[in-house]
């Protein structure tokens with residue numbers, strides 16, 4: 001079974017976008033004065049502007065959008081987000097009604113889409129109702145692939161329980177999925193099958209500890225290799241959903257790669273041997289640099305914590321730079337939720353900082369993500385046959401890629417050919 005394409009309502013009819021410089025997501029050089037034709041939401045033509053449009057049927061009278069002076073790219077894929085994670089005091093959030101959370105999450109979904117992210121993979125915290133509501137057209141947001149919740153041992157990164165048995169406020173917000181705490185083969189089998197029954201598109205495992213979980217540390221081990229293998233076998237039995245691993249240490253990355261994970265989230269302490277192992281297995285790195293490099297407030301952070309953070313950032317950057325230089329495939333992911341929502345394309349400039357050229361960074365944010373999700377047949381490039389997910393900007397990404405961090409720099413967004421953000425930066429009233 002192929003990966004499920006989360007649908008959004010298709011536009012009906014023919015739309016032509018002419019005159020833009022096309023950066024098609026394949027990594028090929030930009031094409032000036034391009035033409036892209038969408039028929040019923042799907043790309044029918046992408047290439048040099050045609051002198052005379054074929055007189056076949058209605059095409060010649062199709063509405064044409066003049067994008068002269070602008071840049072046209074595929075809709076972006078953020079392969080690591082937490083869209084139900086919103087800023088604010090957790091105790092206050094806990095006292096709210098469930099509907100307030102749902103509506104706030106709906107607002108985050110919209111913000112993310114308008115920033116140019118037409119597809120996102122949520123790796124913990126979002127339940128399938130959001131994905132399905134977007135597919136039905138009752139909310140706007142990125143097409144979604146979901147892990148729903150992640151797997152770790154008791155006391156690991158997925159386990160929110162504090163030493164005294166209590167739960168932190170963020171863990172008991174209404175609508176949060178059940179954490180995937182697994183210690184035995186039976187736990188793994190039941191939890192993975194339950195996630196697949198709920199409609200998970202990917203399974204996320206933690207092979208290291210994490211930052212911010214109550215009782216573990218990034219250096220701690222998470223799921224052992226036998227359990228990662230078991231997860232990979234269980235997903236293979238039911239349609240082949242990708243397994244992805246939160247892994248902060250070199251040992252954790254090895255466990256994930258040897259266990260069959262398709263991708264590594266973070267990967268901040270890679271040895272050259274492990275990079276070699278990733279190359280052998282074709283493992284993708286999602287370095288979430290926006291989150292690694294975020295600045296902490298010196299007013300509320302201890303000097304020791306700030307120094308520790310700086311050391312982690314240096315190690316992380318060095319690790320990712322060596323992986324990129326060695327040729328490990330990269331997909332764009334931000335950890336949005338930790339990183340501010342709606343600034344997803346800030347990651348493009350971060351990817352350039354670690355050695356990708358701007359075209360390769362855009363490819364990591366489009367085709368790279370689509371491949372990781374198993375959706376490259378439908379998404380990730382501007383080519384005939386693919387969904388009409390497109391982003392228009394006046395910013396030249398080869399010159400000023402950092403400016404795309406600001407959602408206002410994304411002038412227009414189309415999803416399945418439907419304009420969800422118009423050239424004035426507004427959501428059309430019909431949505």
Ligand SMILES: [Zn+2]
Nearest residue numbers: 080082123335
């Ligand atoms: Zn995350």
